[in-house]
Amino acid sequence: MTPASAPHVRPAAPLSRHAPATDIALSCHGIERSFGGLRALKGVDLEVRQGQIFGLVGPNGSGKTTMVNVMTGFYPPNAGRVELFGADITRMAPHKVARCGVARTFQNLALFKGMSVLDNVLLGRHVHMRPSALASLFYWVWAEREELAHRRVVEEIIDFMQLQDIRDEPVEAIPMGLQKRVELARALVAQPRFLILDEPMAGMNQEEKEYIARFILDARDERDVTIFIIEHHMDVVTAICDEVVVLCYGEVIARGDPATAIAQPQVVKAYLGERAAARHAGTAS
Structure with missing residues (x-):
């Protein structure tokens, strides 16, 4: 279960001093x-504190x-309740959840090909845009001021994510690691309070993983964003997460600090299988 090499990033900091x-x-x-007869989630409980980087693994x-x-x-639960910053959002539509301060990246890249890096990042501001025919009619009075404000936020995030040199490049022409960085930038320009990252390091080499890990830590520490991350790279999880929950067949089988939770016998068994887990336990002893 322990990878040969962990990314060279700062260890996970305690909760933000602001939270x-x-x-x-x-x-x-x-x-x-449930989906038909398949129970995908079975009474899952979890809590994420403000200022954490929280990992969901399995x-x-x-x-x-x-x-x-x-x-x-996107999916209403068959039972249970979801609260965000104390407000019940259990059956709230996705666009309304986004307006509550939630942004998300996806496991598979969802960038718009044929558009530049800058334009893809700018699309992340849509949640704050309020289109109006009247504002468009009086563009020089109202709409221009709003457009410039959005541009300032985008330029700040482009600098933060160190994308200045590729800002005008077609997004499909840049490497996978940079595309992942663009997707993270697009989420950050929404100025979320709660950021969900679904396998942000999938398909990356070690150097690219280290870069993204650093940007995730900086987003938490410098932008006061609480981060919820799904990730398969256990070296990353143990390096940057404050707490993890481990799922297996829709049930929580472990929770706590990453190193302790991932080392639990039931977690090793879930990942390696019963026989391999027994061999692993014998080797560890």
């Missing part, structure tokens, strides 16, 4: 979700993405 430990950003209680098919889709309103 008391008692402040809960996200709370999920008894979440159930083998393929364990229900991680389903859980995120319930949290963001």
Whole structure:
């Protein structure tokens, strides 16, 4: 279970000094979700404190993405409750959840080919845009001022994510690692309070993983964003997450600090299988 090499990033910091430990950003209680006869989630409970980097891990098919889709309103739960910063958002539509301060990246890149890096990042501001025929009619009075404000935020994030040199490049012409960085930039320009990252390091080499890990840590520390991350790279999880929950077949099988939770026998068994887990335990002893 322990990777040969961990990314060379700062160790996970404690909760942000701006977020008391008692402040809960996200709370999920008894979440159930079925698809026909398949129970994808079975009474999942979790709490994410403000200022945390919180990891949700588990083998393929364990229900991680389903859980995120319930949290963001794409799937209504069959039972249970989701609260965001104390407000019940259980059956809220996805666009309304976004307006509550939630942004998300996806497991598969969702960038717009044929558009530049700058234009893709600018699209992340849509949640703050209020189109109006009257504003367009009096563009030089109202709409221009709003457009410039959006541009300032975008330029700040482009600098923050170190994308200045490729800002005008077609997004499909840049490497995968940079495309992942563009997607993270697009999420950050929405100025979220709660950021969900679904496998942000999939398909990356070690150097690219280290870059993204650093940007995730900086987003939490410098932009006061609470981060919820799904990730398969256990070296990354143990390096940057404050707390993790491990799912297996829709159930929570471990929770706590990453190193302790991932080392639990039931977690090793879920990832490696019973025989391999027994061999692993014998080797460890």
